[in-house]
Amino acid sequence: MSISKEVAKIQAELHAYPCNLIVVTKTRSIKELQDVHACGIRDFGENRVQEMVDKQAQLPNDIKWHQIGHLQTNKVKYIAPFIHLIHSVDSFSLLKEINKQAEKHNRVIPCLLQIYIAQEDTKFGLDKQEAIDILQNPELVNLANIQLVGLMGMATFTENTSQIQKEFKQLKALFDLFKSEEIGLDSQRVVWQEISMGMSGDYLLAAQEGSTMVRVGSAIFGPRA
Template sequence: MFVKENLKEFKNKIPDHVTLVAVSKTKPIVDIQEAYDAGQRVFGENKIQEMVGKYEALPKDIQWHMIGHLQSNKVKYMAHFVDLIHGVDSLKTLKEINKQAQKHNRVIACLLQAKIATEETKFGLSFKKIEEIMQSDELADLKNIKIKGLMGMASFSSDNRIVSEEFKKLKLFYDKMNSLHAGFTVLSMGMSGDFELAIANGSNMIRVGSAIFGVRNYIA
């Protein structure tokens, strides 16, 4: 019952306007079902094969979010059910998502991943590149995707000033893009270690796993 209790405790910490994506990667079906039974409907996975298996085993009103780095050649496996793809970082990937969405007569919601952290290991697009994609004729031709907003991951730092400044920059850019391209509704930033700073700086969607499910079970 610890998942149910953790979930209730955590939801009391966040405002109503913030969507909680329960990051269920590496977690068993039984834990996700417990969170579902406690009212959680939005879950995030970072591996498509794992997400597909869980989609097939669990209730169909779950909203599955792909939160990991996305390989274009694997989009086809989740195109029939994925609710939101967080980490899109190329026009090529958007084209593949559109192609696979067409096959299922769906419009798939996507977030463009902005690179706001200093670490080289973090994926993401520059603000300039995001502007270019949003203004491109190629994007306008993709009728089976919808860009719903932006996603960003802050630097892994114990200095809250650095993290807060990165979140603040992304929020300002999000507001700018929303003024130019009406329809942005999602700013996904913040995880277990920095969600409070993210919300304080304008996030309306956070991705949290360990605070709900406990330490992850990584298989060697």
């Protein structure tokens, strides 16, 4: 499949929505990613820290790297110098470590809270109360080198479109609730801007349900080998 044609097709479909395309780079070659870059795409999403670090060193400096996979605290230091956005914050301890490593590089690293919306045990994420507990944690005000900018969620891996739509609506409703009630805003560490939801099989539905970022890989490159 033609990478440039697939990118153009997806961008055309997303044009009607305030939704940014993040190209998922997991297992993809440097050549494939150079082809994506040549299409004008600058937002790349990677699941694995080591793979991101290796690719970041070989690709142009204008790429904005997104950590979209589960992130262990002991791996934060490797991406702290350059990461654009961490989508997968699922604990306050992880947030503290991101802040610690960001401070070493005199950076403020934007983060999303990952919310558990799927009907699958294999997915990571917070429930509503756990997210509120992070947002209202009195220690949050001291984390001057992070900023929470929204929520991320992964829908159930299913062909049941109504279930996926329900899960997207659930995440959007939680985002709207947090934003309208200004939960966490008193800390100066929170600004409600982004909803990261939608992947190769459901990105258009996600955009229609209010996603501001979709994470797309196989719809551009084809199935993984």
